[in-house]
Amino acid sequence: MNIRLGIYFLLIVVGLVVLAWPEQDDQMMIQFSETHGPSLLDTAGIVILLVGYVPLIFPVFTKFSMIQQSAGTIFSKLLFVAAVICLLLIGVALVIGSDVLLWVAVTISAAAQATLIYFANRKIA
Numbered sequence: 001m002n003i004r005l006g007i008y009f010l011l012i013v014v015g016l017v018v019l020a021w022p023e024q025d026d027q028m029m030i031q032f033s034e035t036h037g038p039s040l041l042d043t044a045g046i047v048i049l050l051v052g053y054v055p056l057i058f059p060v061f062t063k064f065s066m067i068q069q070s071a072g073t074i075f076s077k078l079l080f081v082a083a084v085i086c087l088l089l090i091g092v093a094l095v096i097g098s099d100v101l102l103w104v105a106v107t108i109s110a111a112a113q114a115t116l117i118y119f120a121n122r123k124i125a
Helices: 003-020 040-062 066-069 073-096 099-121
Strands: none
Touching: 003 040, 040 066, 040 099, 066 073, 066 099, 073 099
16 A cells, blocks of 8 residues: 555544544534534544545545546446535534434445545556
8 A cells, every 4th residue: 555545544543533532521612513513622633534534535536537437437426426415414414413314424425435535546557
């Protein structure tokens, strides 16, 4: 694996650990709903996660035609649409406070994005 990709994945994992870390004071900086909103520690985790995520997702946009050739046009477009719709559903779930919708949307979006990232960063022989 490319060392740069490994660092990006490590940053994402560290960001997720910081985001999931239990806190004594659950004071929210921004409140999306009664039960959802990031605290100061959560915000730090989100920033670390984004530092690793943005360089990974960027090639999906710059190499989308290559992804279509490699993964197939219909499959790659379905993955992209699924990821975007699920990202919107994550926002809806946070506002209405639905944990089930949140986790379903996160899971589908993460799987779709991970597949797109794989095809965007793989070396074709």
